[in-house]
Amino acid sequence: MESSQYDIAIIGGGILGLSTAMQLLERVPQWRVAVIEKEEQLATHQTGHNSGVMHSGIYYRPGSHKAQFCVAGLNNMVKFCEENEIEYRQCGKVIVALHESEFGRLDDLYQRGTANGVPDLEMVGPERLKEIEPHTAGVRALWAPHTGIVDFTKVAAAFANKFQQAGGDIFTRAAVKKIANSSGSVALETTKGTLQAKHLINCAGLYADKVAAMTGEKVGVRIIPFRGEYYTLKPESHHLVSGLIYPVPDPQFPFLGVHFTRNIKGHVEAGPNAVMALRREGYRKRDFSLGDSLGNLAYPGFWKMAMKYWKIGLGEVYRSYNRRVFLHDLQRLIPEIQNSDLDSGGSGVRAQAVARDGSLLDDFSIIQGRDAIHVLNAPSPGATSSLAIGEHIAGLAIDNFGAAA
């Protein structure tokens, strides 16, 4: 690593860093590109701890990055999986209204999805809903037949393979600790040695704000980790779920509400909730970091967020510690589900950027510094959108660093 000089160094070996790396070398094969990942394996954080849903693009504000990248990303992802023989399934999804009071929001979702170019959306009544998901209660539902499931870890591994075959280098167990700028080059001090690059792309997920700060960039957001906890359905209860069953989401909150997912590995998961984690990679309830917590407390946006969302936040914590409350929410979608159908499941931690005014950034945020591009907010549907986001970042890098690299 010591003597290496790269055109571009990408920090973060998750699905976004790897998609960007692969597409950079597809477009500019002569560039020397390195991916630097702190863990021993690639894709072990958000990319390896998610629901594995290829979203169709319904929820997002028309014209937003999320809307554009998700719709394009799903199409590209399906094509990529076909071409690379990665198992996926477009099993479809229902968003279920349980009460007339939710019809307005369901209609809004239909309009949004249609405006975003999501094909074949259909508003269905209770009889058709029973045909699609026989065990689901609901008075109306939005049916999105092209929503699918895949293992994003496998997709990320395929990106990494292609990148390496094109001549790219991947360094694992190399945590970036310090970044120094000096006359047209950046020196990345890592736990594996120092690497020189002309430019860098920050895809560090839960640490994206910290990495941006190492470059001296003032990004005006802080990453706050939100843990999503899952239950799994016992194998004998899998028949309760055919595909993907979601509630109508709370428009005040950027998470989708606890739902049922039949994933590509054949498990059925219930969740995830959204509880603020006390450590950036805090996968367990007891995980705590003094540094992360003090950093949150010192950030004005944290207090404003707490004032804005304290009620929803307390509800999430209460449900996290009370299996009965979790079960009750699940029973709203599938009334016959019982405590005995559930096993404890895993968890994932979302990197959610929070602005200084306390708002949770709704859209993807990708910004350009002098010698760097920073991905500051890429929660769900980031994995679905990964090919489109990588294409966008590669385009920015070529436009901005092209002449100098």
Ligand SMILES: Cc1cc2nc3c(=O)[nH]c(=O)nc-3n(C[C@H](O)[C@H](O)[C@H](O)COP(=O)(O)OP(=O)(O)OC[C@H]3O[C@@H](n4cnc5c(N)ncnc54)[C@H](O)[C@@H]3O)c2cc1C
């Ligand atoms: C619970 C949950 C459910 C989700 N469900 C879905 C879904 O169904 N569909 C969907 O499309 N999206 C979903 N998402 C979102 C999706 O997982 C993310 O958008 C996507 O994985 C983001 O990828 P990434 O590469 O930015 O981040 P990550 O996968 O987190 O990768 C960042 C990488 O940077 C590395 N890194 C950090 N700091 C350093 C450093 N200093 N030096 C070196 N390396 C560093 C980390 O180790 C990590 O590997 C979900 C996310 C969660 C948490």
